Amino acid sequence: MSVLNDTDNVANSSAPQPALNTSSPGAHRAEILENPLRTYLLGIIISICGNILISISLNIQKYAHVRQSQRDSKPYYTSAVWWCGVALMGIGELGNFAAYGFAPASLIAPLGSVSVIASAVISVIFLKETVRVSDVVGGSLAITGTYVLVTFAPHTITHITAHLIQYYIVSWYFVLYLSLEVLLFCILLYVYKKRNVKHIVVVMLLVALLASLTVISVKAVSGMITETIKGQLQFIYPIFYVMLVIMIASCAFQIKFLNQAMKMFDATEVVPINFVFFTASAIVAGIVFYQEFEGLALLNIFMFLFGCLLSFLGVFLIARNRPKIKQQDPDFIALDKIPSRSHTDKVQPEANTQTYGSLAAKLMCNSASRTRHNS
Template sequence: MVHDECTDVEGSGRLMESRRVGGRGAVCETQHLPDANAKTTLQPEASWETACPTIQAPGCPEMPPGAPDSLPPTAALQQTVTPTNSLRFLSVLGFPAEIHLFGVLLAILGNLVISISLNIQKYSHLQLAQQEHPRPYFKSVLWWGGVLLMAVGETGNFAAYGFAPITLIAPLGCVSVTGSAIISVTFLKDNLRASDLLGMTLAFAGTYLLVNFAPNITQAISARTVQYYFVGWQFLIYVIFEILIFCILLYFYKRKGMKHMVILLTLVALLASLTVISVKAVSGMITFSMTDKMQLTYPIFYIMFIIMIASCVFQVKFLNQATKLYNTTRVVPVNHIFFTISAIIAGIIFYQEFLGAAFLTVFIYLFGCFLSFLGVFLVTRNREKEHLQQSYIDFGNIPGKQMLDKIQPDSNSLSYGTLPDGSDSTNSQSGEKKEV
């Protein structure tokens, strides 16, 4: 981009700053002119697409009939997008010029609210378990309060994708895990282990690196931009490859009965990549509609909305199946790692978020992801085993009753639910009645 001076335009007697874009000609801009009514004049070699390569910039002429209202950013302009009305609107509200930091704040607050909601729901379950006649949890006001807070937190995460890149928002899910551990120690009186402190420290360090070395782009997501990316060859190849892997894993899961945790969570991750792409598209178009031009009339908005809902439903289905078959302390860290990796790949391929990034920046970003993964693993490691209550009654501790065996063996053994001699509970009860 070469800067020079424009000649006198329309006899105004003032000089204006100009720039050359891609060698196609000088494009005069009027932001430095004192006259607010002055209009931009394009040189003969320039075109509307040259003047406004990404979005309709302030001072640009009106769009010609049939011209797209938003074109995809190029590599040279992706790091410095011309401010739109939406960016100026947020600046008026007091937000910094780096709007992606506002998205980071929304994501962190949303994840913290989610962690609070999970602990409230856990506390309500503990209260109901202590009652003599426990009622269903869905009749508890406290439990519904936790559900409401979770909805607020998820809304914050949803809105964050409209202001910041996927590669910045997705790894911040570690804040929810570490925040939940801190809150459970404070309010639920859980034990604070040395691994918890180490895991929280690593997660916070990784979050700091992620925020500072993630792609620093401010990209306005309009319907035309999403349409361009949606039919791009990179995304088409990625979708075909993802569908093939999904079908192969689904075949082994359904037909062969292979229900390994890695298979289930890989299915979740493949669906999650479509979820984050559609969430950012829907959130970005809603944000663009609120601050600039209406985008909800385009069919691509509803296509992305349907993809978002469908992928979320099937994602929850496979995730619930994994939590039923395996311990939560194993599912949570692996799911966080798989989800973050799939989201990062989706952001790189669909929205080209690392386009033109330096190698050192990418390396430090990946190192931050590794620290957050390790922190989540340390926080969740063996945590649930510490809270397992005794699953049987030891009659040896009851005065006047002497028995050598327990009424039920260890819950992890194959004979759980039966007596040690292999007889069922009905026969044992009838035999005890005869003895009496």
Template sequence: MTEENLKGFILALLSSGFIGASFIIKKKGLRKAAAASGVRAGVGGYSYLLEPLWWIGLITMIVGEIANFVAYAFAPAVLVTPLGALSIIVSAVLAHFILKERLHKLGMLGCVMCIVGSVIIVIHAPQEYPIASVQEIWSMATQPAFLLYVGSVIVLVFILVFHFAPRCGHSNVLVFTGICSLMGSLSVMSVKALGTSIKLSFEGKNQLIYAETWFFMMVVAISVITQMNYLNKALDTFNTAVVSPIYYVMFTTLTILASVIMFKVF
């Protein structure tokens, strides 16, 4: 493992710990807000915005995401993203003891399989090609194959949001987590581009003068807000031990697919 990949690896581990804990803290906050207002986030309530515990969970997640953001600047997405498996273990264990959402034997087996799969991917993670400018990333993002992927994601998200979410969003966990995962794959590619731009700027190659950098920043903001909204709905509606692994698997799979298409990292 190169020094750059090692930095990304350590940051990704720290990120997963914070994000895994944030699931539990936010779930506790959502429960308190629902009990106080009588309107749950899963049915469109936003009373959790007045709940301090939910904000603590959000801050914990932001810390984890910042570590994740920096990790993407050092290591390829196919190395960083699978390490999110640790967040599943953290959230599953904490949910078992704090939220009393019992983890059964098959759930434990699933956690072990996530760890094994992530270790295999990390061991065989490819070396990333050096990127000299944000414009180089822009040329990757505007290639026909990736534009087709982005178009497909946007269409699927609109179908899930406007057709499936009102009808079966509260009975099928794949709807809310699907929206989060699809948008997440786009946010990771944008975070990777933005992180690389900031890293290059600190090295003396200012990338903030290019419009492409600000475009990637806008995509990150839109994607993260969408993810946060529907992740809250998923956590409020379904068991954390169900939401966390399904979200992880879908998000990781889509992110690796997007990374392969955009960065040609096999």
């Protein structure tokens, strides 16, 4: 009898509802389907394929940069190879976006470790980078952690509708969570901007707090688009466009702070810290907003967190002390380090003059050299 009632509730939830009823949480929980294995696996496969495409695109762009620097000809953005990498990255990001509509956010975010593993493998095979012991150990830990978290992650899939998003967004625990997040963000922004504290943890925490809103909004938009494709129109609800604006704004500011971090710190520091902070914020967002751990056994929670820890450690080992793309020539000696006054006299024009880098500058250097020899 209870099975029939559950079926009726699911059927009723797919019908158009003229008004929002926030007083009956059971009506929204009836939209949850237990163990829809096909949908769950589809989200995992889409996310893995998307992350592999992202890693391929990054290595293609890296190859384009290296080739252009060796040829010393046109800018990198004129290369067809570089644009091919950009296109692949766009497809990969779309795959990650779609995956949030099929699987829990707390599972899709940690699968970003697949991109780091694939990137390390591709760089060794095609870019001829050196295989290190830390790469092998880190890759093994990351693969093991990914398997563990996929196995013990929450398998409950929720139909993301506009009514469900509205119900979640006015819940007291999300209002409290959002208030604390805004307060912490303002404090960190004050420390970063006004106090001029440029520590990597401060910048990455700013990115992580924005990433939490990004994950919530991305899953909401992706889920509502998925429901619309299935036949239940969601574009008529204002909450869809609210989430769309939040998604675009949070992504833009997240990219801004990430670019600042990449300018101030090395990529080997930014990549693992960003992965850990982003994954942690995504898991917390999934737990608080979408209640993805509700009803999950304690053993599953412990093993899921253990799998995340293994992935974190693996990504850290892979990204640690990666070789830089551009390295200074070890045979290069700065001009001011060469003894003898005749070599340290300033004959090169200023960089802000019209003759800098021109034929006139070369003639100036040659004439100065001839004057020295004649004297």
